[in-house]
Amino acid sequence: MPSFFLAFLAVLATSLGSRDQLLVASLAGRLGRSTGLLVTGWAVSTVSAGVMAWAGHTIGVMLAPSAKSMLVAMALLLAAAELGWKIRPFTAREPTRSLFAISAVLLARQMSDAGRFLVFAIAAAAPATPLAAALVAMGGAIGGGAALTLGWIAGDQRLAAAPLGWARKILAFALLLAAALIALSIRGLLG
Template sequence: MSAFLFSLVAVFLTSLGSRDQVLIARLSGVLGRNYALLVLGCLIAAGTAALMTAAGAHIGAMLPGPAKTMLAAFALIMASAELAWPNRVRKPVEPTRSLGAIGIVLLARQFGDASRFLIFAFAAGAGLSWFAGAGGAIGGIAAVALGWVLRGDLEAVLPLRTIRTVLAIVVGIAAAVIALSARGLIW
C-alpha cells in the first residue's frame, strides 16, 4: 500500500508542468471543455504507466537485489535530468482537432518524462510493482485532469519552472542516496 501512495504522490508532483500536462492545458484552453481530450489524456497516462510498470517489473525480476536498487537509482537520475531540462513547448497556433494526432504527441511526450521514469524505478524496486504502477497511473491521470481543468491558467497559477527545479534537486538527491546505499557506502 505504501508503494501505491508514494508512487501516486511522486508521479503527480513530477507531472506538474510536464510537457504533456502543459499541452493538455493549452489545447483545452483553445478547444474548450473537450471531454474527449480529457478521456484521451487519461487513457494515455494509464497506458504509459502500465507499460513502464511492466518494463520495470520485468527487468527488475531479472536482477539481484543490489543491481535492482542501482537500476532504480539510474531511473531516478534520468527523472531528475528530465525535470531539470527546460520545458519549451510552443503554444498551438492552429491546433488539430484530431484526437489521433493529439494522442500520438501525448504518447511520445509521456514516454520520456520524469514521471514515467519514476514509475519504472518503483516497479523495478518494489516487490508489489503493480501497486506502484496503479498509483503512478492515478497520479498521471490526476495531473492530466488538473491541466485540463486549469486550461490556459495552468502556467499563470503555478510557478511551474520553480516547482520542476526543486523536484529535480530532490529526485537527484534521492538518486544519489539510493545509489550510495546500493554500493554499501552509506547505511
C-alpha cells in the same frame, strides 16, 4: 498498497508543469474543454504507466538486489534530469482535433517524462509480484490522469502563470540527491 500511493504521489507531483500537462492545458484553452480530450489523456496515462510499471517489474525480477538498487538510482537520475530540463512554453498554432494525433503526442511525451521514470523505478523496487506492479501502474495512471485533469481545468493561461518551474527544480534536486545516496550506499561509500 504503499507502492500504489507512492506512485500516485510521485507522478502527480512530477507531472505538475510537465510537457504533457502543458499540452493538454494548451489544447483545452484553444479548443475548449472537451470530454474527448480528457478521456484521451486518462487513457494515455493508463497506457504509459502500465508499460513503465511492466518494464520496471520485468527487469527488476531478473536483477540481484544491488543491481536492482542501481537500476532504481539510474531511473531517479533520469527523472531528475527530465525535471531539470527547461520546458519551452508551448502554444498550439493550428491545434488538431484528432484524438489519435493528440494521444500519439501525449504518449511520446509521457514515455520520457519524470513521472513515468519514477513508475519504472517504483515497480523495479517493489516486491516481485504482479500485484505490486499492477498497483504501481494504477497509482501512476491515476496520478498522471489527475495532473492532466488539472491542466485541462486550468487551461493554458492559468497554468502558465503558476510558478511551477521552481517546484520542478526542487523536485529535480531531491531526486538527484536520492539517486546519489542510493548509488553511494550500493558502492559501500556511506557507512
